[in-house]
Amino acid sequence: MQNTPHLVSDVMTQTVAAVGREARFKEIVETMERWQVSALPVLAGEGRVIGVVSEADLLPKEEFRESAPDRLEQRRWLDDMRRAGALTAGELMTAPALTVRANATLSQAARTMARASVKRLPVVDGQGALQGIVSRADLLKVFLRSDEDLAEEVRYVVGELFTAPVRDLRVTVADGVVTLSGRVRDTSLIPVAARLVRAVEGVVDVEFDVTAPAAARARTPMAGPHR
Numbered sequence: 001m002q003n004t005p006h007l008v009s010d011v012m013t014q015t016v017a018a019v020g021r022e023a024r025f026k027e028i029v030e031t032m033e034r035w036q037v038s039a040l041p042v043l044a045g046e047g048r049v050i051g052v053v054s055e056a057d058l059l060p061k062e063e064f065r066e067s068a069p070d071r072l073e074q075r076r077w078l079d080d081m082r083r084a085g086a087l088t089a090g091e092l093m094t095a096p097a098l099t100v101r102a103n104a105t106l107s108q109a110a111r112t113m114a115r116a117s118v119k120r121l122p123v124v125d126g127q128g129a130l131q132g133i134v135s136r137a138d139l140l141k142v143f144l145r146s147d148e149d150l151a152e153e154v155r156y157v158v159g160e161l162f163t164a165p166v167r168d169l170r171v172t173v174a175d176g177v178v179t180l181s182g183r184v185r186d187t188s189l190i191p192v193a194a195r196l197v198r199a200v201e202g203v204v205d206v207e208f209d210v211t212a213p214a215a216a217r218a219r220t221p222m223a224g225p226h227r
Helices: 025-035 071-076 078-084 106-116 136-144 147-161 187-198 214-219
Strands: 039-044 048-054 120-124 130-135 169-174 177-183 205-211
Touching (some): 048 120, 130 136, 147 169, 147 187, 187 205
Parallel strands (some): 177 205
Antiparallel strands (some): 039 048, 120 130, 169 177
């Protein structure tokens, strides 16, 4: 049973295409084409990631091929114009590189990607050396967990929360959506249960169809299904 957060190391790709600082423009394009990727880490020294070169960094050379921009456009597109004249990865790359550690959680990696609007992150060790790459698609792999696997972990989670016997609380999972049904002694814990179950990686949503025992209902009326 998985009851700890998945880490970047669980889903990252370890075989990574990369280029050195002195890689020429055509070599970069050929490497991207051969590996079918849209960006490459740029390495220096003992495999340390110093930047990333992407298709967006290469396109200005084609953009300014037919005509030179006027003076106003030159000011606005100064960085793109610099890249249009660049020849090596060191000149083209975006630096410093946005990276993530292998022991980061998937949610941490997802937040980093979302904030920077990037599709992938180089994974580095404590010295900045390349260990792998993690993409948006990799982060979605947790949603491939089976319903049975999710149900087992959710049962553990709710069993820890509801310390009273929970034999009357049923856990079912269909396409990643968890349903808790039956009877619970303390219905005030349901919002807490919802947060804990949604935190289980691979859970799409959680629904409740629970009631309190008769004695508890006399004290705290319980409405129908809860979400």
